[in-house]
Amino acid sequence: MYKPEAEIQFPKDFLLGAASSAHQVEGNNKNSDWWHYEELGKVPKSGLATDHYNRFDEDFGIAQSIGLNAMRISIEWARIEPQPGTWDMEAVEHYRKVLQSMKQRGLTRMVTLQHFTLPWWLAKRGGFSASNADELFARYCVFVVENLINDVELWVTINEPEIYSRMTRFLGLHPPFKKNIISALWYGHCLVKSHKAAFRAIKKSFPNVKVGIAKNDVYNEPARRSHWLDRLTAKVMNYFGNEYFLVRISNELDFIGLNYYFSHVVKLSLFGGYETVNRNAPMSDMGWRTYPEGIYHLLLDLKKYHKPIYITENGIANSSDDMRQRFIFEHLEWTKKAMEQGADVRGYFYWTLVDNYEWHDGFDPKFGLVELNNETLARKVRTSSEIFKQIKIG
Ligand code: FCB
Numbered sequence: 188m189y190k191p192e193a194e195i196q197f198p199k200d201f202l203l204g205a206a207s208s209a210h211q212v213e214g215n216n217k218n219s220d221w222w223h224y225e226e227l228g229k230v231p232k233s234g235l236a237t238d239h240y241n242r243f244d245e246d247f248g249i250a251q252s253i254g255l256n257a258m259r260i261s262i263e264w265a266r267i268e269p270q271p272g273t274w275d276m277e278a279v280e281h282y283r284k285v286l287q288s289m290k291q292r293g294l295t296r297m298v299t300l301q302h303f304t305l306p307w308w309l310a311k312r313g314g315f316s317a318s319n320a321d322e323l324f325a326r327y328c329v330f331v332v333e334n335l336i337n338d339v340e341l342w343v344t345i346n347e348p349e350i351y352s353r354m355t356r357f358l359g360l361h362p363p364f365k366k367n368i369i370s371a372l373w374y375g376h377c378l379v380k381s382h383k384a385a386f387r388a389i390k391k392s393f394p395n396v397k398v399g400i401a402k403n404d405v406y407n408e409p410a411r412r413s414h415w416l417d418r419l420t421a422k423v424m425n426y427f428g429n430e431y432f433l434v435r436i437s438n439e440l441d442f443i444g445l446n447y448y449f450s451h452v453v454k455l456s457l458f459g460g461y462e463t464v465n466r467n468a469p470m471s472d473m474g475w476r477t478y479p480e481g482i483y484h485l486l487l488d489l490k491k492y493h494k495p496i497y498i499t500e501n502g503i504a505n506s507s508d509d510m511r512q513r514f515i516f517e518h519l520e521w522t523k524k525a526m527e528q529g530a531d532v533r534g535y536f537y538w539t540l541v542d543n544y545e546w547h548d549g550f551d552p553k554f555g556l557v558e559l560n561n562e563t564l565a566r567k568v569r570t571s572s573e574i575f576k577q578i579k580i581g
Contacts, residue, residue, distance in 0.1 A: 191512075201532075205539055210233065211237075220304060231547070271308055298339045300327070314374075322384060342397065347446055352378065386398050402443065406425075406478065429488070441495075497535075
């Protein structure tokens with residue numbers, strides 16, 4: 188297995204963590220839209236997921252033991268507000284315990300308020316495209332922040348608005364399985380509106396809390412640098428994929444969260460549109476090509492917003508665990524290089540801590556630093572997690 192000799196040094200206060208989301212780990216998320224469609228057999232069943240709902244303390248203990256100092260989790264709207272306007276205080280108390288366990292384990296807490304799932308009652312009305320969804324989302328966010336303000340350091344409103352719109356409304360892979368470009372574009376617009384409403388409402392009541400978004404950016408590079416058409420193709424793709432959302436919310440952000448998984452080599456297709464050229468690079472179990480240098484270019488590009496940046500997700504599905512160490516190390520090396528060029532990066536969260544429910548792919552992809560036995564739910568730390576010993580902070 189690849190074992191770098193070198194160490195990477197990050198400044199004091201740099202966050203080194205792992206990311207997860209509620210529906211993918213907690214289990215029994217019965218009031219959500221996903222659960223509804225799982226029961227109908229339209230997507231794999233999440234069941235107990237990793238049973239993180241009960242085993243959170245064990246998980247945070249593992250995170251601490253492998254050298255992490257932060258975690259990004261998400262709160263499930265469907266648990267907090269199972270019916271419109273009905274707040275479940277037991278759910279709030281549960282999350283308080285979760286957050287306090289993180290603190291006891293020395294983990295800085297980043298919390299996402301909406302990560303791909305919705306309460307079923309809202310999904311039935313069209314989700315974020317319901318007429319007053321922005322107000323409902325802002326109301327839920329303020330309620331959560333008000334109750335958990337002392338237990339969270341960083342808040343993220345929405346996870347990957349563009350991927351969420353694409354998967355649910357364009358590719359039809361996630362509930363409600365629509366395949367309609369207009370509806371996907373409209374949904375993206377509604378997510379921008381909802382993010383803004385939530386940001387403003389939170390900041391109005393609690394001006395000092397830090398609120399950002401987790402944005403999936405793709406690094407597109409031209410197949411032939413010398414060819415202006417290829418350069419233009421890459422530019423257009425970077426604009427619509429990466430900038431379009433951020434430009435519209437750049438006044439409503441305390442920090443930017445970057446989720447980085449994809450990079451494409453693009454050229455203009457003879458038939459109109461674009462085509463991607465295969466990069467000769469190692470491939471994950473999901474068929475995703477890895478390209479650590481891409482994170483460097485994206486981070487430098489984000490400098491123009493003059494905001495602190497957290498890498499809120501970056502990870503690889505790799506069941507044999509033979510690629511993960513190199514993957515993490517090289518992404519951190521390129522992150523460090525971007526910081527030396529002035530990118531204000533404050534932390535890195537690997538996706539994910541424990542193998543989990545990967546949406547429509549079920550439990551097959553193995554992203555975890557920790558292997559999950561799907562029968563017994565036992566956790567086994569993977570060798571690759573030793574890489575964090577080579578990352579120094581301070
Ligand atoms: C991201 C999602 C996350 C997980 C990873 C693999 O797009 O935010 O929930 O599925 O991909």
